[in-house]
Amino acid sequence: MTPMTTEEERAARPVGRRSAKRAMVGRLSWGLADQAASSMTNFAVGIYVARSLGLAAFGVFSLAWVTYGVVLNVSRGLATDPLMVRFSGVPVASWRGAVARSSGAALGVGGAVGAVCVVAGLGLGGGAGLAFACLGAVLPGLLLQDAWRFSFFAAGTGRKAFVNDLVMGVALVPAMVVAARVGTVAAFVLAWGASAAVAAAYGWFQSGIRPRPAGARRWLRKHRDLGARYLVENVSLSGAAQLRAYGLGAIVGVGAVGAVRGAELLLGPFLAVLMGLSLVTVAEAARVLRQAAHRLGRFCLVLGGGQAAAALLWGAALLLVPDRLGEFVLGDVWSSASELIIPATLGVVGASLGTGAAAGLRALAAARRSLRCQLIASTFYVAGGLGGAAAQGTVGSAWGVAAATLIGSAVWWLQLRSALREHHPSPAP
Numbered sequence: 001m002t003p004m005t006t007e008e009e010r011a012a013r014p015v016g017r018r019s020a021k022r023a024m025v026g027r028l029s030w031g032l033a034d035q036a037a038s039s040m041t042n043f044a045v046g047i048y049v050a051r052s053l054g055l056a057a058f059g060v061f062s063l064a065w066v067t068y069g070v071v072l073n074v075s076r077g078l079a080t081d082p083l084m085v086r087f088s089g090v091p092v093a094s095w096r097g098a099v100a101r102s103s104g105a106a107l108g109v110g111g112a113v114g115a116v117c118v119v120a121g122l123g124l125g126g127g128a129g130l131a132f133a134c135l136g137a138v139l140p141g142l143l144l145q146d147a148w149r150f151s152f153f154a155a156g157t158g159r160k161a162f163v164n165d166l167v168m169g170v171a172l173v174p175a176m177v178v179a180a181r182v183g184t185v186a187a188f189v190l191a192w193g194a195s196a197a198v199a200a201a202y203g204w205f206q207s208g209i210r211p212r213p214a215g216a217r218r219w220l221r222k223h224r225d226l227g228a229r230y231l232v233e234n235v236s237l238s239g240a241a242q243l244r245a246y247g248l249g250a251i252v253g254v255g256a257v258g259a260v261r262g263a264e265l266l267l268g269p270f271l272a273v274l275m276g277l278s279l280v281t282v283a284e285a286a287r288v289l290r291q292a293a294h295r296l297g298r299f300c301l302v303l304g305g306g307q308a309a310a311a312l313l314w315g316a317a318l319l320l321v322p323d324r325l326g327e328f329v330l331g332d333v334w335s336s337a338s339e340l341i342i343p344a345t346l347g348v349v350g351a352s353l354g355t356g357a358a359a360g361l362r363a364l365a366a367a368r369r370s371l372r373c374q375l376i377a378s379t380f381y382v383a384g385g386l387g388g389a390a391a392q393g394t395v396g397s398a399w400g401v402a403a404a405t406l407i408g409s410a411v412w413w414l415q416l417r418s419a420l421r422e423h424h425p426s427p428a429p
Contacts, residue, residue, distance in 0.1 A: 041169045045176070049188050050179050060185045061129045063137045066242075068142060071113050073238055075143045077103040077231035080150035081282075082223040082417055085362050088154045089290060099151045101206065101215035106147035108216040110140030144211065145196040148203030151248040154283050160206050168199035174315020186409035231369035233374040240378035244385035248397055250276075251386065257393040259336035263398070264343040266318055266337060267311075281355065285363035298419050304356020304409075308349045315345025336394065343398035350405030357412035366419040373415050377408030 035085045049061050079102045089099040115138030131229060152161040175191035201271040204210065220227060249257045281303060288299045318341050326334040354377070361370040388400025 015313045018406040034182065036350070041165065041172060045172070045188075045192055052183070057127070059130055061188060063128070064131050064185070064189055065133070067117070067135065067205070068139070070235065070238060071109065071139060072143065072146060073234035074113070074231060075106045075109040075146065076150070077234040078109060078220060078227045079103070080147050081362070082219075082226040082236075083228040084150055084154050084282045085226060085286060085365050086223070089156065092155075095151075095155055096207075096209055098219075099154075099209050100212045100260050101219035103144060103147045103209070103211035103221045105216040106143045106211040107140050107211050107213050110143040111213075114139035127185055131189050134186045134189040134193070135414070138197065139191060141193055141197030141200045144200040145203060147211075148200065150209065151203075151207065151209075156283070156287075158400075164199050164203050165204065167202045168195050169200040171195035188301070199377040220304070225257065226365060226367045233371050236374055236378045240381045243382050244397070244401070247386040248389050248394070252393050252397070253388045255336070257376045259333065259340060259394050260398065261338045263340040266341065267314065267344055267348055281359040285359040289363045293423065296363065297416070300356040300360035301414060302356075303359060304353045307352035307355060311345060311352050315341060315348070318345070330387040339395060340398045343402040346402040347398070347405045350402065350407075350409045352410040354405070354409035357409070357416040360416045360418055361412070364419050365425055366415070369419055373408070373412045376411050377404075379409050380404035400427050 049057075053061065083098055083102040085096050090098075114136035117139065119136075121131070121136060123129070123135030124132065145164065148164055149161040150162070152158060157350045172192070172195040175195050176188070179187040179191035220267070245257055245260070250259065285296060285299060285303075288296050315358060321338075322333065323338075326338055358373070360371070381401060384400030384404030385397045385403075386400075388396035390396075392399075
């Protein structure tokens with residue numbers, strides 16, 4: 001075989017790089033499409049339940065939803081986050097074995113926490129107790145469906161995750177119609193969980209991998225260096241938001257919480273994009289680390305900077321929205337929510353910058369550093385939100401959170417810089 005000349009190598013190299021970039025853009029696009037499908041499903045569930053049950057019953061459903069969110073963070077920290085870090089872009093045989101054990105771990109978390117919910121719900125009694133008991137029954141299917149999504153993105157096949165979410169959305173339609181005829185919170189929880197179970201079963205068909213709950217203990221033991229820290233990371237993130245909301249309501253009033261939520265809804269489309277990218281950024285960063293480790297810092301900077309610039313553009317567009325249109329979308333909430341657009345946008349800018357560094361730290365498996373960052377950022381978030389609320393009410397809380405998020409982003413980048421230096425020490429002369 002004739003060796004390739006220098007000229008041929010130079011001609012071939014840009015083509016290979018362009019091909020790699022196109023593949024990366026394709027995977028990121030599937031991440032956005034998948035998150036759009038998932039967000040639309042969640043939005044449809046919330047609107048349909050609210051219209052069908054009324055405010056009080058919707059509150060009970062929301063409590064079940066929030067509980068699911070906490071359990072989901074536990075499952076991701078223990079099962080799918082280590083999978084994304086250590087098994088993205090690896091040989092198929094290695095990926096299949098890891099998926100079998102990690103999905104088994106997700107099922108194990110769902111079964112264990114689900115049993116607690118069932119017992120607690122039956123002990124509580126009433127409509128709320130029955131709703132939590134039903135949540136416990138459907139948790140394994142909900143967590144397994146989410147585990148398949150992350151597994152497909154780790155393999156670079158985001159299209160399968162998107163299709164899986166579409167299957168859940170299609171299954172949700174008849175399930176919600178039946179639940180509406182029953183007219184109880186428990187019926188809607190079961191309908192939501194049943195549609196996830198259908199998608200989870202389809203994920204088994206898509207992958208051809210049988211989850212192995214018996215391998216969960218081995219998975220947790222082998223990846224406990226990452227799993228334990230990611231668990232604390234994920235729970236501290238959601239916990240900080242809850243503490244800020246409860247504290248804001250106590251200091252200023254429930255109306256302040258509604259105003260903040262209204263501002264978040266205005267930024268909702270961009271936040272959906274941010275969440276969609278987060279599904280694939282860790283996997284992409286891990287691929288960059290394996291293929292060209294010296295480019296990881298630049299990849300993270302482009303990722304975070306691009307998202308921050310997009311957030312600024314979205315916030316600027318919101319400032320141009322006329323009051324009449326804003327009132328049509330949010331009603332009476334618009335007047336108070338519109339005052340928070342600038343600080344809320346800056347908060348998202350800070351979060352966007354931080355996600356670039358966070359993806360790099362996770363790709364480097366620097367779990368100790370990322371945990372430190374998340375705990376510091378969460379502390380600043382709570383302190384800024386509540387301190388600002390005590391000083392200047394709702395607007396002060398929004399500015400306090402914006403400042404805290406930007407400071408937290410700086411912490412993430414300082415830690416990534418140190419981690420990169422550890423991973424690529426200066427070469428000897």
